[in-house]
Every structure is written in structure tokens, then in C-alpha cells.
Amino acid sequence: MPHQVKAVVVKAKDEPVVIETITVPDPGPGEAVVDVLTCGVCHTDLHYKQGGIGDDYPYLLGHEATGVVSQIGEGVTQIAVGDRVILNWRAVCGECRACAKGQPQYCFNTHNATQKMTLQDGTELSPALGIGAFAEKTLVAAGQCTKIDDDVDPAAAGLLGCGVMAGIGAAINTGEVKRGESVAVIGCGGVGIAAVAGARLAGATTIVAVDIDGAKLELAKGLGATHTVNSREEDPVEAIRKATGGFGADVVIDAVGRPETYKQAFYARDLAGRVVLVGVPTPEMALELPLLDVFGRGGSLKSSWYGDCLPSRDFPMLVEQYRLGRLDLDAFVSERIGLDQIEDAFEKMHRGAVLRSVVEL
Template identity: 70%
Template sequence: MSQQVRGVVSRKKSEPTEVVDIVIPDPGPRDVVVDITACGVCHTDLAYRDGGINDEYPFLLGHEAAGRVEAIGTEVTHVGVGDFVVLNWRAVCGQCRACRRGRPWYCFDTFNASVPMTLTDGTELTPALGIGAFADKTLVHELQCTRVDPDADPAVVGLLGCGVMAGLGAAMNTGQVVRGDSVAVIGCGGVGDAAVAGARLAGATRIIAIDRDPAKLDWATDLGATHTIDASQVQDVVTAVQELTDGNGADVVIDAVGRPETYETAFYARDLAGVVVLVGVPTPEMRLELPLLDFFSRGGALKSSWYGDCLPERDFPMLVDLYQQGRLPLEKFVTERIGLTDIEEAFEAMEAGTVLRSVVEL
């Protein structure tokens, strides 16, 4: 039977969110009802609220979540009732041209729940990234659920659902950092610091964190950066990176900001055959102008990283295991634990740059 639960809903552009009753319908054949235990507050949720994604209001916000499967549809085989799962927004189809070519992290036809969640008056909700987890319960497709060790802290491992996975994957999957590499990361918020942690886990020997905020540089150092550059205190960031890499530039430079000026810095701060990874998300009006000869004059690669080019079924259990072994300090990303009514304050803290992640616990 359908059920009513609390959920955080955004009704109009840039207006405060509300905690209201929402309706979770009976799951479709391959759908799953998940009882949410914890959900991180991500920049993407704020972008939904402020109209930066689309205008399909009302939105049910939240997507970096972990919880337990409560009910399953008639054809579900991927998970069972009681399983502890981390939710993901790229449930790959296995059939599109990207999947058939062995590149499922680019899947063009990812799965979501087959029936909508609604307000109590029947108005359909648009769940953030197809999840909508600022709620006591949510409805997703079975392949949006990845089973992980049930002893793991939900507030910590749920962050793999978006930003932390994006940063870890930007280094490990997209940038393909290997032992001995030098890595520079521009922007040391949640995604950038996850890239720092990923570079450390992959064996990089020189990890350079770049930001304008000394507090964020301290976070990056705590997560594995070997050197820091305060961009507000140096004349030229590119020269500063080269000075820390024997005059060559870094093997991998990760832009976790996503602005033309940070991308240009990343482009010139890499070694001659280095790799640039763009994981920060630009806005539609942004433009980049660089001499074409400078592209021709360098080898290496320029890459974009979507969700850290991850495969949840491959990556989530492995990363949770590494966290539980003490080899990946995911717990350091949880700055504060809050309630469902504290989302607006969490957005303010995020914009002020005083938290890596606020996590709603239910």
C-alpha cells in the first residue's frame, strides 16, 4: 500500500524548502522502497532549489543517501528486503551504445523508478537526480541500490552517492592516477578534497592542493595533500605548480571548480603530456578561449569526469571496504550531522564554505 512520509520539497525557484507530507506509492515491478538512514547535503540539491538544473518543480531534494530496503517490486532480483544500500543516480542499462561498447559509466539510458512520488494532493514530484532522499523513505529502481557492508556508518558511506565519489573517481578512474604521479587539485571543497584523497589512495607522491581559503587548504592537507598553494597569495598559480614539480607541471591536474579561469590554469599547470580532468560543473553561459596552437603543442589528454566515471556495483563496495580498513578516511568529509528541518541552514553553511558535508540523519 502507498504510505505518507516526510520529505523536503522545493516548490519555487530560489524560495526556501519545506518539510511536507509526501506519498510513496507501491513499487512498480522493478522498483524498491528504501527507508532512508542518512543523506548528505550536496551543491546539486541547492542547484535544483535555485533553478540551476531545470524548472520541473516541485522537487523532492536529496540524493547522497544510504538506507535499508523496505519493500520490493514483483520482478526485483538485485536486492532484497532488509539489505543495507547506498543509492546511486547512474543505474546503467547495459543496452545503450555506451554500455555495448564497454563504457557503461557513460550510459545514456539510466534507470529510475517507474511510478512517481507525489504530494498529498496528487502533484507529481521530481526527485533530485532520480532519487529524492531528503525523506523518511524514497522510491527508486532496483539498480539504483548498491549493497554494502551493513556495519558501515550510513552518514559516511552515503556520501559515495554523489560528490565524494565524483572526486575520488576523477582521480582514480578518469585521471587514472598511478603510483609516483604528481597531482594538482584546483578547488578544495568536498569534490576537490575527495580528489585529493583519491590521489593519495592511488599512490601519488606529490599532491598539490590549490584554493583561496586557508581553511580548505587545511582540510586538503588532512586528507593527503603534500603541498598547498593559496591562490590569493601567489602571483601565478601555474608557476607555483611548476616550482613544486621540478619545473615540469603536474602529471594530472583536476579542476574541481569548473570555471574558465580555473580550467585555463589546469591546462597550463600540467606536464607536457599531462592529463587535465574537469569535474567541477560549469554553467551554460561560460566560454573558454585559448590559442589552438597551445592545444597542438601538448600531448596528454583533456577529460571530463561524470560522477567520477564510476560503476557503483564495482566501486561502492570496494571503497566502503577501504574506509572500514582505515585506508580511506571518508569519515573526515562529515562536518556535521543535522535533522530534516535543517536543510536551509546547511545550504547557507555550504555556500559560506564552512563545511565539507552536512549530513541529514533520519
């Protein structure tokens, strides 16, 4: 029988979010219904609200979530009712050319639930990133559920579902940071600070955090930065070189996603170093670099999609690092809130006053 649950919906561009009763259908083949425990408030949810991702309103917001599987559909074998799971927005197909090459983290045919959740009048909802977890229950593809042990704080573990995974993965997976290397991270919001934590987890010995906000730089120090640079006060390229013996960093991660910061990352790396772009640019942005400089500096220029993660591989590993005290996910949880406080959380996020507000249901 379909479920009637409370959920946070935005009905038109830039309108305030509202709490609505929505209908969540029973799961079909390959689907699961998940009782949501926690869901982080991410910039991507704000982008949906502002029309920055599309105009398929109404949107059911929320995607950085943990929950408990309450129903499974036909053919679902990888999860069972009662499993604690982190939700992800890239259920791999197992059949496309990336999956066939043994690189499912680059799957070109990721998918979500086939059925639609709806408002009570039957209007179909567009779930944020195919999840829609600012809700008491949500419907997802079973492949969007990654089982984890239930002895860790769900509010902390759930942040691996998006922003924290994007940052950690930019360092570990895309940047392939190795023990003893130097890393610089430009932009110390949630994703950037997660990249700092990822660099430390990978064994980097010099980690330079760059931002224009002193408070964010202090947070970065707490999560592994060995050097901080306030780019309002000094040239970040020169500061990164100074911190790395005059050479530049082995890996520079741009967690802002602007032409200005990308150029800083490009010139702040050592010869044959790696640049990783994990900050998301807007459509009108364009980059101009001398082609001779691209050739002459060698190395690689990479983009990181979702931290190039494979949830089935990376989520349990990172939860274990959290349990062992090597990854401080608790530091990313700035506050715990209810469904009715999401507008306030968006405002705090816009001011840079929080790393993550987490909704607890």
C-alpha cells in the same frame, strides 16, 4: 499500500524548503522502496532550489543517501528486503552502445523509477537526480541501489552517492592516476578534497592542493595533500611547477569549473599530462585556448561525469578502503542534522563552512 512520509520539498524557485507529507507508492516492476538512513546536503540540491537545473517544481530534494530496502517490485533480483544500500543516480541499462562495449560507467540510457511520488493532493514530485532522499522513504529503480555491508557509518558511506565519488573518481577513474605520479587539484570544496583523497589512494607521491581559502587547504593536507597553494597569494601555475621539479603535474584536476581555473589546469600540467574537468560550469561560460598550445602540449583533456564511476564496482571497493583505514570518509562529515535544519545547512555550505552536513533520519 502507499506510504505517507515526511520529506523536504521546494515548491518554487528560491523559495525556502518545507517539510511536507508525501505519498510514496508501492514499488512496481524493477523498483524498490528504501527507508532512508542518511542523506548528505549537496550543492546540487541547492542548485535545484535556485532553479539552476530546471523548473520542474516541486522538487523532492536529497540524493547522497544510504538506506535499507523495505520493499522490492516484480523482477528485482539484485537486492533484497533488508539490504543496506547506497543510492546512486545512474542505474545502467545494460543494453545501450556503451554497455554493449563493456563500458557501463558511460551508459547512455540510465534510468530512475517509473512511478512518481506525490504531494498529498496528487501533485507529482520531481526527485533530485531521480532519488529524492530528504525523506523517510523514497522510491527508486532497483539499479540505483548498491548493496554494502552494514558495519560502517551510513553517514560517511552515503557521501559516495555523489560528491565524494565525483572527486575520487576524477582522480582514479578519469585521471587514471598511477603510483608515483604527481597530481594537482584546483578547488578544495567537497569534490576537490575528495580528488585529493583519491589521488593519495591511487598512490600519487606529490599532491598539490590549490584554493583561495586557508581552512580548506588545511583540510586538504589532512586528506593527503603534500603541498598547498593559496592562489590569492601566488600564481598557482608557477607554484604547481615549482612543486613538480619545474615540469608541471602529471594530472591536474579542475574541481571549480570556470574558464580561469581550467586555463590554470591546462598550463600547470606536464607535457603529455592529463587535465580533468570535474567542476560543473554554467551555460554561459566559454573557453578560449590557442589551438597550437592544445596541440603542442599533447596529453589529454577529459571531462569527468560522476567520477566515471560504476556504482556496483566502485562503492563496495571504496567502502572497503574506508573500513581498512585507507580512505577517511569520516573527515567529510562536518555535522549531523535533522530534516528541519536543511536551510541552515545550505547557508553554511554557501559560506564554505562545511564539507558536508548529513541528515540523519
